[in-house]
Amino acid sequence: MNKAQPIKIAILAMGGEGGGVLADWVVDLGEHNGYYAQTTSVPGVAQRTGATIYYVELFARDEDEPRTPILALMPLPGDVDVVLASELMEAGRAVQRGLVTPGHTTLVASTHRVYSIAEKTAMGDGRVDDGALIAHAGAAAKRFVRFDMAQAAVASGSVISAVLFGALAGTGVLPFSRRQFEETIERGGVGVKPSLRAFELGYARADADDGDAQDHAQPSKSSDEAPAPAPRDPAVARLLERVRAELPAEAQSFAIEGVRRLIDYQDPEYAALYLDRLANLRRTLPEARGALLRETARHLALWMSYEDTIRVADLKTRASRFERVRGEVRAQPDQLLAINEFMHPRIEEICETLPAGIGRWLARPHVIHRLVERHTKAGRVVKTSSLRGYLLLYGLARLRGMRRRTLRYELESARIEAWLHQIVQSAQHNPALAVEVAQCQRLVKGYSDTHARGLANYQTLMSAVVRAGARLAPATLRDLRDAALADEHGHKLRAALARHALA
Incomplete structure (x- = not known):
């Protein structure tokens, strides 16, 4: 590093990953080893649509220079020495923002994924291709050090910030020794032992610089692997x-x-x-x-495992879910954990959970219908970590035994049979088209409003399939389905139907 210029470090981390602690470590490292140091942060927005950006500048002290340097508050695109990203998508965001440049920037990133809201809410498979992210990041950086740091954090019983700190030390890009990095952690005085274990794992991987190998490798099956055990239930x-x-x-x-x-x-x-x-x-x-x-x-x-209120209640009251939530928030065995479920069932979900005859009666407009609908508009919060809230959802989940008598089962069975009939009809004149019809089920997913919008798109698409008949090409149906998956409100599907003269 040129001592006439500050060392510029950008850290992109999500909430709970210790990004602030990592920035403070870098500042403490510099200040205890002859550098001026300054950190600033710009918080990201909620619900995993962006991380907080921490920016650190280090400037070497000069005994012959009495003036104090003025350090920048934000990273400048094209002028960042080191970028630390706690997750692969955040590395991609750093590249997109211009913080990573081929001749200048060392990029250190974890290869694990925490899916963004846009990826999770896509009607189809909205996941960004990990391989493409890695390729773009590798092309954009002077040096790209990467491995699954979340896994290393779990293995060491620490958090990902300590792994990133170790990886930063292992790159050798900063003018400090390994011992100086470790002393920084020790001065913090909190969680020192697990942080040092995580630091060691990060340092070893970065020092080996084997990011190109085994990022997503899967263990191969042995040729003499034992077959799966036979089920005990006849x-x-x-x-x-x-x-x-x-x-x-x-x-x-x-x-x-x-x-x-x-x-x-x-x-x-x-x-x-x-x-x-x-x-x-x-x-x-x-x-x-x-x-x-x-x-x-x-x-x-x-399709047959559609998400009704019974299924949602079942999933929310499983022991495995409580264990997963405790693990995600790192709750200790002696800590109390409160889990609030934000429920907003529509009148349709209530009707469809009832026996078919009663559900159809309640779905018709009358005084009882309006009364029930009025009480569903506000939604409610169910605390499943309390006995009352848990028993409420547990009781709803136990209705599984009567699911085949519900209105929702009747409706879904009719839709499934119509879908299977359309597959047969299409296969009789074009087997490739029948495969595309089978894949149209991807539109029918989710719960409540999400399910309603997806079902509406599916029904619009199936109506076009019936109208077009044998003249519909498989590629055309694939294009229509992709349009429907790209926009849950159906605007792109309607435009595609018009483009193919099928509106």
Whole structure:
């Protein structure tokens, strides 16, 4: 580093990851080793749409220079020496902002992902390609050090900021020794031992500089790996035997996962209905290729495990969820944890959870309907960490036994059968089109308003498929589906329908 210029360090970290602590460590490191130091921060917005940017400048003290330097408050695009990113998308954001430059910047980033709101709320698979992010970041940086720092933090019992601090030391880009970095942690006096363990892991990985290897490597299966144990439940064993006997090899892995999912969702009898539907499709289309059966097996399982109020309550009251939340907030065994569920069921969800006849009656406009609807507008907060709140949702989840008699089950069963019928109709004149029809189920997902908007787009798309009939090309349907997935309100789908003269 040129001592006539400050050392410029930008840190991008999300809430709870210790970005402020990391910035303070860098400042303390500089101040105790002959540097002026200054840190500023610009908070990101809530709900994982942006991280806080911490900016640190270090300027070497000169005994012959009595004046105090004036340090900048914000990073300047194209003029940052080191960028530390606590997550892969944040590394991409730093590149996008121009903070990372090929001839100047050392980029240190974790390769794990915490999905953004835009990725989570996409109608389809909205995830950004990790490989593309890594490629762009690598091309933009002078040096790119990367590995899964979240995993290293868990392994050391610390937080990711300590791993980043170790990786920063391991790069050797700052004019300080490893011991000076470690002394900085020790001066903090809080969580010193786990922080030093995390520092060691970060230092070792950065010093080895093996970011290009095994970022996303998966363990390979041994050729003599033992087969999965046979299920102990005879009913489940019979279902798996049906999968192997009735479906081609290409579809079996999806069908087995579908059976597992639907047993968890309802019971073995419901999983048997799933296999009955697949077997009926194969009998109707004896010449169907593996791709059609594979995609139908996949999307049929997803549709049959639709998210109703019973399913939502079930997932929110599982012990595994409480354990996951405690782990995410790093709650200690002796700490009390409060979990508030923000519920906003519409009148439609209430009607659909009731037995079909009662649900249809309540759905019609009358005094009781208006009274119930008035009480659903505000929504409510259910505290599942309290006995009252937990029992409320637990009781709702126990309604699973009557799910097949609910209005929602009746509606979804009719939609599923219509979808399967359309797959058969399309396959009779164009098997490739039938595969695209099967994949249109991706539009039907989620709960409440999200489900309603996705279903509306799906129904619009299926109406176009019926109108177009045999003249509809598979590529056209794929384009229409992509348009529907890109915009949950249906504007892009309507524009695409008009473009293809199918409006």
